[in-house]
Amino acid sequence: xxxxxxxxxxxxxxxxxxxxxxxxxxxxxxxxxxxxxxxxxxxxxxxxxxxxxxxxxxxxxxxxxxxxxxxxxxxxxxxxxxxxxxxxxxxxxxxxxxxxxxxxxxxxxxxxxxxxxxxxxxxxxxxxxxxxxxxxxxxxxxxxxxxxxxxxxxxxxxxxxxxxxxxxxxxxxxxxxxxxxxxxxxxxxxxxxxxxxxxxxxxxxxxxxxxxxxxxxxxxxxxxxxxxxxxxxxxxxxxxxxxxxxxxxxxxxxxxxxxxxxxxxxxxxxxxxxxxxxxxxxxxxxxxxxxxxxxxxxxxxxxxxxxxxxxxxxxxxxxxxxxxxxxxxxxxxxxxxxxxxxxxxxxxx
Numbered sequence: 001x002x003x004x005x006x007x008x009x010x011x012x013x014x015x016x017x018x019x020x021x022x023x024x025x026x027x028x029x030x031x032x033x034x035x036x037x038x039x040x041x042x043x044x045x046x047x048x049x050x051x052x053x054x055x056x057x058x059x060x061x062x063x064x065x066x067x068x069x070x071x072x073x074x075x076x077x078x079x080x081x082x083x084x085x086x087x088x089x090x091x092x093x094x095x096x097x098x099x100x101x102x103x104x105x106x107x108x109x110x111x112x113x114x115x116x117x118x119x120x121x122x123x124x125x126x127x128x129x130x131x132x133x134x135x136x137x138x139x140x141x142x143x144x145x146x147x148x149x150x151x152x153x154x155x156x157x158x159x160x161x162x163x164x165x166x167x168x169x170x171x172x173x174x175x176x177x178x179x180x181x182x183x184x185x186x187x188x189x190x191x192x193x194x195x196x197x198x199x200x201x202x203x204x205x206x207x208x209x210x211x212x213x214x215x216x217x218x219x220x221x222x223x224x225x226x227x228x229x230x231x232x233x234x235x236x237x238x239x240x241x242x243x244x245x246x247x248x249x250x251x252x253x254x255x256x257x258x259x260x261x262x263x264x265x266x267x268x269x270x271x272x273x274x275x276x277x278x279x280x281x282x283x284x285x286x287x288x289x290x291x292x293x294x295x296x297x298x299x300x301x302x303x304x305x306x307x308x309x310x311x312x313x314x315x316x317x318x319x320x321x322x323x324x325x326x327x328x329x330x331x332x333x334x335x336x337x338x339x340x341x342x343x344x345x346x347x348x349x
Contacts, residue, residue, distance in 0.1 A: 024320045038053040044085035046181050048191035050078045050149050052114075052156070060165055063173035065239050068332055073163055077194040079155040080181070083145035092183040096195075098176040099126070099133040101169055105344075106159040107137055112152040121157075132176040136183070164237055167211055167237060170335040175199045206240030209334030210292070210322045216342045221256050221308045226316040227342030228252065231301050234322040237336055238294020242317055244326025246288045248300060251319040253312055254282030259305030262286065266299050274300075291324070311337040318342040 037282075052074055060069050093123050097104070107121040123137040139155060146153030179195035186192070212234050215229040229250065236242060250260060265274045265286070272288070274284045286300065321339035 001067050008126075010088040044187070045087040045143070046082035046187045046191070047091065047184065048050075048080055048188075049182065049194040050080065051182065051194055052076045052078065052158075058165065058335065059088065059202050060170040060172070060175075060206060060335060061204055061332075062175070062201070063171055065171055065204055065207045065334075068204040068207075068216060069175055070200050070202055071196055073178065074195075076156070076161055077083060077159040077180055078140065078149050079143055080147055080149065081143045081145050081153070081155060082147060082188070086145060087143040087184070087186070087344070089140055089142050090184070091143060093139065093157070094134050094136050094181045094183055095123075096132060096134045096176065096181070096271065097161070098131055098172075098180040099128065100131055100172055101163060102178070103162040103164070104135055105162055106158075107160065108158045109139065110156045110158075111141065112154060113150065114156050114158075116156075118120045118158065131172075131174055138231075146345075147336055157187060165335055167209060167334055167336040168343075203326050204254035207238075207329055207332040207334050208240040208242050208324070209237045209293075209336035210246070210324065210338045211237055211336040212320060212322050212338050212340050214262055214320045214340040219304060219306050221306060221310065221316075224316045225307075225313065226253060226256065226312075226318065228257070228304055228318050229302060229320040229340065232299070232320050234292075234298040234338075235291035236294060237334060240292045240331060242291045242326070243322050243329045243331045245290055246298070246322060246324050248286040248288070248298070249319075249323065250276075250284040250286075250302070250320045252282045252284070252304075253310075253316060253318070255310040256305045256307055256312055256316075257282065258307050258310075260284050261303045261305075263301035263303055265301075267292075269284070276302075316342075 032188050034057040047063050051199065055098065060074070061067060104123065108118040109121055110118045112115040121137045137295040143155055144153035148154070177196040177199050179197060180193060180286045182192035182339055212232065214229040215231040217230040219228055230282065234246070234248065261278045262274060262276050264328050267288070274286050274288065277285050277287070292298070320342050323338060
């Protein structure tokens with residue numbers, strides 16, 4: 001039986017961890033945003049924000065990959081108060097985001113530190129304006145006077161979200177950075193936001209990437225069924241060439257797979273000579289001996305010799321990947337997925 005598989009993540013850039021917190025509810029945001037706090041300035045307190053030292057930093061590009069966005073993806077901020085008075089419960093905050101790559105998840109807050117118990121926050125349905133969406137939420141507790149980010153009165157706000165910025169979503173025009181805004185009026189509105197109102201960019205340096213996919217076929221042993229890659233495809237997505245020669249790699253069961261045969265290999269449909277070299281216990285490499293330019297497509301097929309009586313050491317799992325020499329040479333690498341894993345099998349070890 002064959003299964004078509006395409007890799008779906010790179011370096012763990014995907015769903016952020018879901019936070020757990022004590023069961024607690026707040027009124028729906030739509031009913032709260034009409035509070036007088038939003039309508040007029042309340043003298044006596046000065047709310048301000050500082051960022052969290054957590055989140056993701058990654059490279060992605062404008063539509064033609066000539067510019068690189070250098071904004072990171074933090075997932076929240078701290079809310080503090082210069083005083084002199086405590087801010088009453090009901091501080092209103094908005095989060096603006098690019099709806100092509102971000103989907104809001106669980107919002108929570110804690111007081112006095114990130115390791116303290118977290119309480120869920122409700123937020124409004126998104127208000128959509130083209131590629132930009134905004135949600136509103138309310139802090140249901142007072143914000144005491146506190147200027148130390150690690151002080152007991154600091155409100156830590158965690159805005160979790162799904163981030164889908166893998167290829168092909170790693171290139172987009174008119175990117176809208178994450179931006180949080182305190183809506184509640186206070187004595188100084190100049191310190192009531194966190195994030196970038198406009199994206200920060202720098203020139204891109206010949207971006208490149210390899211995108212891998214594979215068809216897996218099940219092979220039976222006495223211990224289990226293994227999925228092994230029998231047909232693979234690697235696409236050089238450009239716009240730059242790979243920084244060095246490209247190699248295809250197989251990581252297989254060390255004892256159950258006793259041989260790998262290359263059925264054929266083509267580059268852009270042209271048969272290309274290559275060999276399968278053993279590089280270690282259960283690992284094999286097929287060197288192309290050349291870089292790949294933008295749009296180049298490599299296709300290869302494999303068959304295997306199996307020892308059906310061999311013990312399994314990796315639960316029957318196999319991986320196909322592709323990589324380029326010359327990493328670290330200064331080119332920008334795109335957020336492609338250059339590896340594919342077969343499914344684990346239920347093996348009797």
